[in-house]
Amino acid sequence: MSSANVRVPAKINLCLGVGPVRDDGYHPLATVYQAVDLHDEVRATSREDGEITVSVQSELDVRSEVAFVPEDDDNLAVRAARLLRDRTGVTLGADLAIRKVIPVAGGMAGGSADAAAALVACNEAWGTGLSRGALEQLAAQLGSDVPFLLHGGNAIGGGRGETISPVLARGAYQWVFAMAHEGLSTAAVYAEFDRLTAGTTVADPVVPDALLAALRAGDAEALGAALSNDLTEAALSLRPELEDTLSIGIEAGALGAILSGSGPTALFLAADEQHSLDIAFALSSASGCADVVQSRGPVHGARVI
Numbered sequence: 001m002s003s004a005n006v007r008v009p010a011k012i013n014l015c016l017g018v019g020p021v022r023d024d025g026y027h028p029l030a031t032v033y034q035a036v037d038l039h040d041e042v043r044a045t046s047r048e049d050g051e052i053t054v055s056v057q058s059e060l061d062v063r064s065e066v067a068f069v070p071e072d073d074d075n076l077a078v079r080a081a082r083l084l085r086d087r088t089g090v091t092l093g094a095d096l097a098i099r100k101v102i103p104v105a106g107g108m109a110g111g112s113a114d115a116a117a118a119l120v121a122c123n124e125a126w127g128t129g130l131s132r133g134a135l136e137q138l139a140a141q142l143g144s145d146v147p148f149l150l151h152g153g154n155a156i157g158g159g160r161g162e163t164i165s166p167v168l169a170r171g172a173y174q175w176v177f178a179m180a181h182e183g184l185s186t187a188a189v190y191a192e193f194d195r196l197t198a199g200t201t202v203a204d205p206v207v208p209d210a211l212l213a214a215l216r217a218g219d220a221e222a223l224g225a226a227l228s229n230d231l232t233e234a235a236l237s238l239r240p241e242l243e244d245t246l247s248i249g250i251e252a253g254a255l256g257a258i259l260s261g262s263g264p265t266a267l268f269l270a271a272d273e274q275h276s277l278d279i280a281f282a283l284s285s286a287s288g289c290a291d292v293v294q295s296r297g298p299v300h301g302a303r304v305i
């Protein structure tokens with residue numbers, strides 16, 4: 001019986017450009033991902049009988065949220081393990097133990113992170129030996145964000161988010177995340193985007209030049225000013241109180257403030273450690289805020305520890 005433990009980060013979108021809905025229901029994206037220092041862990045222990053099981057242990061303050069993480073075949077980690085098994089013809093099974101820190105349905109790709117981690121953990125525990133490239137191909141079938149969680153660092157996301165290409169970037173950035181009391185469904189936010197843009201011409205998405213220049217220079221102030229998210233209006237339409245959370249961080253002097261992906265987590269860029277503490281303190285009294293986390297990025301993608 002062999003086992004492997006994998007640590008996987010959350011992601012944020014420094015910009016999220018969303019184009020007109022495609023025939024397959026997905027939206028073309030132009031995004032820059034950054035992996036941040038907020039990690040789940042997935043341990044895979046191989047089983048001779050071919051069964052795949054999952055258990056979830058939550059480190060989150062928002063205990064009730066763990067109720068939304070399925071502990072059956074719907075768990076994205078189980079789907080990842082099954083996909084790897086089907087593609088490699090392995091007959092072994094696995095017990096997957098998830099230690100969950102990334103907020104659930106928070107717009108930080110927590111489920112996708114566990115899927116990426118399960119691919120790496122099972123590939124190790126089963127000795128299937130697939131290359132990173134081969135794992136990335138499987139990852140894209142599991143969800144738009146999954147390939148980036150294997151990759152980590154900073155990267156440009158195209159297609160529906162699953163196409164990853166390198167971006168020139170330097171610098172380490174100090175983030176503050178304001179977690180909301182309740183998650184938001186990604187599909188519901190995209191549907192609200194379609195409702196709000198119905199009858200208008202939605203332009204093809206692009207990554208703003210100012211954001212790329214800020215990353216190239218490692219300039220936190222310029223990066224803060226260039227942060228953008230086309231899903232903001234849709235997420236605020238479903239959760240208007242998030243506007244207050246964003247305002248509190250801006251008043252506390254954040255260099256930039258946006259929602260993370262489809263929300264509802266709000267993210268704030270700080271100039272340094274002390275500034276991050278000040279912003280976190282201001283947010284801790286906000287009524288819409290269930291938890292405040294200080295973090296930094298970029299960090300590595302899914303890795304065996």
Ligand SMILES: C[C@](O)(CO)[C@H](O)COP(=O)(O)OP(=O)(O)OC[C@H]1O[C@@H](n2ccc(N)nc2=O)[C@H](O)[C@@H]1O
Pocket residue numbers: 013016025026027028029031107109112142143144145146159160161186187190261262
């Ligand atoms: C909001 C983001 O996190 C930004 O990176 C992603 O776009 C969402 O990525 P994800 O959770 O991995 O999304 P998926 O599991 O692939 O899709 C969930 C649902 O979101 C919607 N969806 C997702 C990605 C995309 N480019 N267009 C979409 O419209 C679709 O309704 C889809 O059924």
Ligand SMILES: Nc1ncnc2c1ncn2[C@@H]1O[C@H](COP(=O)(O)OP(=O)(O)OP(=O)(O)O)[C@@H](O)[C@H]1O
Pocket residue numbers: 068069070074075076077098103104105106107108109110111112114115145183184186261262263
């Ligand atoms: N391992 C998992 N961890 C979290 N959620 C999972 C997992 N497996 C399946 N899910 C389901 O996926 C839903 C969305 O979870 P997730 O945390 O990935 O959302 P998200 O962070 O908003 O995603 P994204 O940023 O990719 O849009 C949850 O409500 C849950 O029902």
